[in-house]
Amino acid sequence: MERLRIGLIGWGTVGSAVGELVRGGPLPVTLVSVAVRDRQRPDLPKGVEIGAPEAALEADVVVELAGGLDGPLAWARQALDRGMPYVTANKALLATHGKELAELAERRVAALLGSASVGGGTPMIETVAHLAATGDIEHIRGVVNATTTYILSAMGEGRTYDEALGEAQEAGYAEADPSFDVDGRDAAQKLAILASVAWGKWRPESDVTVEGIVGLDVEPGQNIRLVADATKDGMSVKPASLDRSDPMARAAGVENVLEITVADAGVFRVSGPGAGGRVTAGAVYADLARLVAGERPILFSQG
Ligand SMILES: NC(=O)c1ccc[n+]([C@@H]2O[C@H](COP(=O)([O-])OP(=O)(O)OC[C@H]3O[C@@H](n4cnc5c(N)ncnc54)[C@H](OP(=O)(O)O)[C@@H]3O)[C@@H](O)[C@H]2O)c1
Numbered sequence: 001m002e003r004l005r006i007g008l009i010g011w012g013t014v015g016s017a018v019g020e021l022v023r024g025g026p027l028p029v030t031l032v033s034v035a036v037r038d039r040q041r042p043d044l045p046k047g048v049e050i051g052a053p054e055a056a057l058e059a060d061v062v063v064e065l066a067g068g069l070d071g072p073l074a075w076a077r078q079a080l081d082r083g084m085p086y087v088t089a090n091k092a093l094l095a096t097h098g099k100e101l102a103e104l105a106e107r108r109v110a111a112l113l114g115s116a117s118v119g120g121g122t123p124m125i126e127t128v129a130h131l132a133a134t135g136d137i138e139h140i141r142g143v144v145n146a147t148t149t150y151i152l153s154a155m156g157e158g159r160t161y162d163e164a165l166g167e168a169q170e171a172g173y174a175e176a177d178p179s180f181d182v183d184g185r186d187a188a189q190k191l192a193i194l195a196s197v198a199w200g201k202w203r204p205e206s207d208v209t210v211e212g213i214v215g216l217d218v219e220p221g222q223n224i225r226l227v228a229d230a231t232k233d234g235m236s237v238k239p240a241s242l243d244r245s246d247p248m249a250r251a252a253g254v255e256n257v258l259e260i261t262v263a264d265a266g267v268f269r270v271s272g273p274g275a276g277g278r279v280t281a282g283a284v285y286a287d288l289a290r291l292v293a294g295e296r297p298i299l300f301s302q303g
Helices: 013-024 053-058 070-081 091-108 124-134 146-156 161-170 185-199 277-292
Strands: 004-009 029-035 049-051 061-064 086-088 137-143 208-210 224-230 235-241 255-262 266-273
Touching: 004 013, 004 053, 004 277, 013 029, 013 277, 029 053, 049 053, 053 061, 053 070, 061 070, 061 277, 070 086, 070 091, 086 091, 086 277, 091 185, 124 137, 124 185, 124 255, 124 266, 137 185, 146 161, 146 224, 146 255, 185 208, 185 224, 185 235
Parallel strands: 004 029, 004 061, 029 049, 061 086, 208 235
Antiparallel strands: 137 224, 137 255, 224 235, 255 266
């Protein structure tokens, strides 16, 4: 079997872990190029081309783990237009331009994959797609953002918002600028992707009603989580006070939890680590396994 040649864009937390998996894992895949901004970095891999993002277009598959919007949109358009598979963990790209990219992939018979964009290493998109294929999804509900889970848990133990945020930043759960997470946008983008898969109709991030956690009062002992919620008719992300018995209330650390209610079947749950280089890389590698198997999946497509 011919080996699939991978052009990787991004050698950060996830990209470098994917690079290790591609080089050491069992699939017939080969890393041929890596793109970063700083090409003088001493920790870049040897024996592969270190170049600009466009170098990835010379491979068989583009794997984009850079983040951001403008660059990835241009790379995705170029790759898909050539009929190349595009694999990414970029939820912002998918929740903003997913419709255009899925349509382009269909026209060009290319593949568009993004397992790692929601749930990190936890197969949330796959679970929703599987359940959508076998029944009518009535409702999805999830805790899908580790930063807010960490802060809200600490506030439930008596810390102030600022104390909890400081701890989260020290523990690596929050960025120096945490606004994307605490304002609820990260969860809104993930929800839009899941809802688009659940109901086979494109739902952009802008359709989500969002309320973040800044300025929230949490009483000691209260179990508040930032809950993402969607039905066919609406999507919201907002803090909710949960009963202690609710599996969402037990989400801790980087654990994400997703609950999917299917008509005449009941409630299905999937949970696991929603962030981290190695686990997220595992989801990217699983996407590559589908390409190696000859599948040409298009995220958001019902076909
Ligand atoms: N970290 C996680 O746990 C996680 C989980 C799920 C999804 N994701 C998603 O995965 C993606 C990558 O996240 P990350 O945490 O790995 O990010 P990161 O550690 O910041 O790494 C980003 C990498 O992309 C490179 N890059 C950025 N812009 C570029 C450009 N214009 N041209 C060339 N290279 C560029 C950077 O180059 P330099 O090294 O030169 O700066 C860096 O190597 C994001 O879309 C993120 O949302 C991450």
